[in-house]
Amino acid sequence: MLLSSSTCTALLLLLLLLLSVCHANAGSPDSDAAALTEFRVAADRSGALATWNGSASPSPCGTPAWRGVTCGGGRVTRLVLEGLGLSGPDALGHLASLDALRVLSLKGNALSGAVPDLSPLLGLKLLFLSRNALSGAIPPSLGALYRLYRLDLSSNNLSGAVPPQLARLDRLLTLRLDSNRLTGAVDGIALPRLQDLNVSNNLFSGKIPVAMAGFPPASFVGNPGLCGAPLPPCSDASSSTCPPAAAAVATSSPSTNPAEGKGKMSRGAVVAIVAGDCAVVGLVAGLLFCYFWPRLSGRRSDRRHREGEKIVYSSSPYGATGAVAAAGGGGAFELGKIVFLEEPGGGGRRFELEELLRASAEMLGKGGCGTAYKAVLDDGTVLAVKRLRDPLAPGPASAASKKEFEQHMAVLGRIRHPNVVPLNAYYYARDEKLLVYEFMPNGSLFSLLHGNRGPGRTPLDWAARMRIAAGAARGLAFIHHASRRCGSGTPKQAHGNIKSTNILLDRSGEARLADCGLAQLSGSSSSSAGYRAPEAPPSRPWASQKGDVYAFGVVLLELLTGRCPGGGDGAAEPELPRWVQSVVREEWTSEVFDLELMKDRGIEEEMVAMLQLALSCAAAEPGQRPKVGHVVRMVDEVRAASCCGASSPSRESSMDESSAVSDSPAVSEGGGAVSQ
Numbered sequence: 001m002l003l004s005s006s007t008c009t010a011l012l013l014l015l016l017l018l019l020s021v022c023h024a025n026a027g028s029p030d031s032d033a034a035a036l037t038e039f040r041v042a043a044d045r046s047g048a049l050a051t052w053n054g055s056a057s058p059s060p061c062g063t064p065a066w067r068g069v070t071c072g073g074g075r076v077t078r079l080v081l082e083g084l085g086l087s088g089p090d091a092l093g094h095l096a097s098l099d100a101l102r103v104l105s106l107k108g109n110a111l112s113g114a115v116p117d118l119s120p121l122l123g124l125k126l127l128f129l130s131r132n133a134l135s136g137a138i139p140p141s142l143g144a145l146y147r148l149y150r151l152d153l154s155s156n157n158l159s160g161a162v163p164p165q166l167a168r169l170d171r172l173l174t175l176r177l178d179s180n181r182l183t184g185a186v187d188g189i190a191l192p193r194l195q196d197l198n199v200s201n202n203l204f205s206g207k208i209p210v211a212m213a214g215f216p217p218a219s220f221v222g223n224p225g226l227c228g229a230p231l232p233p234c235s236d237a238s239s240s241t242c243p244p245a246a247a248a249v250a251t252s253s254p255s256t257n258p259a260e261g262k263g264k265m266s267r268g269a270v271v272a273i274v275a276g277d278c279a280v281v282g283l284v285a286g287l288l289f290c291y292f293w294p295r296l297s298g299r300r301s302d303r304r305h306r307e308g309e310k311i312v313y314s315s316s317p318y319g320a321t322g323a324v325a326a327a328g329g330g331g332a333f334e335l336g337k338i339v340f341l342e343e344p345g346g347g348g349r350r351f352e353l354e355e356l357l358r359a360s361a362e363m364l365g366k367g368g369c370g371t372a373y374k375a376v377l378d379d380g381t382v383l384a385v386k387r388l389r390d391p392l393a394p395g396p397a398s399a400a401s402k403k404e405f406e407q408h409m410a411v412l413g414r415i416r417h418p419n420v421v422p423l424n425a426y427y428y429a430r431d432e433k434l435l436v437y438e439f440m441p442n443g444s445l446f447s448l449l450h451g452n453r454g455p456g457r458t459p460l461d462w463a464a465r466m467r468i469a470a471g472a473a474r475g476l477a478f479i480h481h482a483s484r485r486c487g488s489g490t491p492k493q494a495h496g497n498i499k500s501t502n503i504l505l506d507r508s509g510e511a512r513l514a515d516c517g518l519a520q521l522s523g524s525s526s527s528s529a530g531y532r533a534p535e536a537p538p539s540r541p542w543a544s545q546k547g548d549v550y551a552f553g554v555v556l557l558e559l560l561t562g563r564c565p566g567g568g569d570g571a572a573e574p575e576l577p578r579w580v581q582s583v584v585r586e587e588w589t590s591e592v593f594d595l596e597l598m599k600d601r602g603i604e605e606e607m608v609a610m611l612q613l614a615l616s617c618a619a620a621e622p623g624q625r626p627k628v629g630h631v632v633r634m635v636d637e638v639r640a641a642s643c644c645g646a647s648s649p650s651r652e653s654s655m656d657e658s659s660a661v662s663d664s665p666a667v668s669e670g671g672g673a674v675s676q
Contacts, residue, residue, distance in 0.1 A: 045088075187209050531555075
C-alpha cells in the first residue's frame with residue numbers, strides 16, 4: 001500500500017533534520033580546543049596545565065602542542081595527563097566531545113564524581129582512569145566503546161553491579177576493576193579475548209565462570225563471596241539456583257482463547273503499521289548515515305592512520321595464565337623481557353614491556369623481514385617497532401636459536417653511526433620478536449622520489465638527491481667496516497636489504513639506513529626484486545657486501561632516473577640496470593635522467609659521472625663492482641663539483657661524451673677508504 005505524500009514528506013524532513021544535527025555536532029579542531037579549555041578550568045587547580053591558556057600556542061595541535069596532547073589530522077587523538085593532581089567532580093565530562101580521541105589516560109589524579117557518558121568517543125581504544133576518586137556505578141554507556149582494547153577503572157570508589165553492556169566489548173584485552181566496591185556476579189565480564197583481568201578487592205559474589213578459571217587467583221582475591229577455580233570450590237549452599245524471577249516469568253503467561261484475535265484488520269491499522277515501519281527504516285537509515293558519513297568523508301590518510309593503529313598483544317605479559325590457559329593451551333607461556341642495547345648513561349628512554357604493549361601504534365608498512373609500526377608511549381615518546389615476521393626456526397624456539405638471536409642483536413646494537421638507524425632494544429619470546437628503533441619522522445627515499453608524482457608535488461632536487469646518496473653510502477661503508485673493528489674472527493658484516501624504502505630521513509634530513517642485518521632472520525630472501533644481485537639465491541636468507549654494493553647501485557639509478565626498480569617474476573618492466581644500459585647503448589643517455597632534474601642547470605657532467613658510478617656498482621659480475629669506500633669517495637667528489645659550480649660547457653657535449661659509459665671498464669677496486 002502506498003504512503004500518503006504528507007507521510008513521505010514528514011519522513012524526508014526527519015531524515016534531513018538528522019543529517020543536519022549530525023553535521024552540526026561533528027567535531028572540529030575548535031571544538032577540541034574548547035573542550036580542553038573547559039576541562040582545564042574545571043580540573044586544574046594547581047596550574048599543571050598553565051600552558052593551555054593559548055599564550056604560547058593558541059591551538060592544542062599547534063607548535064608547541066599542549067602538554068599531554070597528541071594530534072593527528074588536526075584533531076586531538078591522545079590525551080595523557082597522569083599524576084598531575086587534577087581534581088573536580090564534573091571535569092571528566094568535558095572530554096566527551098573529543099570525538100577523535102583514541103587514547104585517554106588520567107591515572108593518578110583526584111578526579112571525583114560519577115564516570116560520565118563517554119559513548120561519543122567511539123574511536124577510543126585505551127581508557128585509563130585508575131587511582132582517582134570516581135564514585136557511583138559503572139555507566140552502561142561504556143559498552144558502546146566497541147573499539148576498546150584496554151579499560152582500567154581500578155582504585156576508585158565505584159559501586160554497584162558491573163553493567164551487562166560491558167559484554168559487548170569483544171575486543172577488550174585488559175579489564176581492571178580492582179580496589180572498588182563493586183557487587184554482584186562476574187559472569188558478564190567473561191570476554192572472549194581478555195588477557196589481563198583484575199577484579200580483586202571488591203564485593204563480588206557467586207561462582208567464577210569456567211571461561212575465567214584460567215586467570216590467576218590474584219585476579220579474584222579480596223572478594224569474600226567469590227568461589228570456584230582458581231579460588232576454593234563453592235559449597236552446595238553457594239551454588240546457583242534458578243532465580244525466582246525466571247519462574248515467575250515462566251508461569252505468568254495468561255491463557256488465551258483461540259478464538260480471540262480473529263477477524264479482519266482495519267485499513268487504518270494497516271496504514272499505521274506500514275507508516276510506522278517506514279518511519280523506523282528511515283530513522284535507522286538516517287542514524288547509520290549519520291554514523292558513517294563523517295568517517296567516509298574524512299581524509300584518506302587519517303582513515304589509514306586509524307585503521308593501521310594495531311597494537312601487538314600476542315606477547316602480552318598477562319597471557320601466561322589468562323587467555324592462553326583459558327583457551328585450553330595448558331602449556332607454559334614463555335615471557336621475555338625488553339633488552340636495551342644503548343650504552344650505559346646514554347640517556348635513552350627506558351620503558352617496561354607493559355608500557356610498550358599498551359602504546360598506540362600506526363602500521364607504517366610490511367616488508368620481507370616483518371611489519372613496522374610507529375608506536376607512541378603514554379608520555380608521548382615516539383618509537384619505531386619492527387615485528388619480525390618469522391621465527392629463527394620452525395617450532396618452539398630452542399636455546400641455541402635464542403642464543404643466536406641475542407648474539408646477533410648484540411652485534412647490531414653496536415652499530416652506531418649518524419647514517420644508520422640505531423637498534424635501541426629488542427624483545428624475545430617464543431612467539432614474538434620485536435625490535436625497537438629510533439623513529440625517523442621524515443619518511444623514506446622511496447616516498448620522496450615516487451610519491452604524489454602529480455600537480456602540487458615538490459620535486460627532489462639534485463642537491464638533495466646527492467646529499468641522500470652520500471649519507472647512505474657513508475652508512476653502508478660503516479656497516480661493512482664494522483666487522484674489522486669486532487676482531488679477525490668476526491664474519492664480514494653486510495646490510496642485506498638495501499633499497500629506497502630502507503633509506504630513511506631523520507629530523508635534520510640526513511639519510512639513515514634501516515633494517516640493517518635483518519636478512520639472516522627472515523625465512524626467505526629479504527632482498528627485494530629489482531635490488532637483488534644476480535648471484536643471490538632466490539629463496540633463502542642471504543647477504544653479502546658485494547650484494548649490498550649492487551643494491552646501492554640500483555638506488556643510485558633510482559635517484560638519477562626517477563624510476564621504480566622493476567624485475568622479479570611477472571614484472572611489467574625490466575630491471576632498472578638493464579633498462580639503463582639498453583638506453584645508453586643506443587646513445588640516448590639524455591633520455592635516462594629524471595625530467596624533474598632538468599630544472600637544475602649545469603649538472604650534466606655530475607649526472608653522467610653518477611650514472612657511470614651507478615652502473616659500475618650494478619655490474620653483473622661481483623668482481624667488477626667497486627668497494628664501498630671507493631663509492632663514498634666518488635659521491636663526495638661529485639658533490640664537491642656540484643657545490644663548487646663545476647659544470648659542462650654545454651649539455652649536448654656532455655651527453656655525447658656519456659655514450660662511453662656503457663663501454664667503460666669497471667671502476668678500480670684499489671684505494672678504497674673502507675676495505676671489505
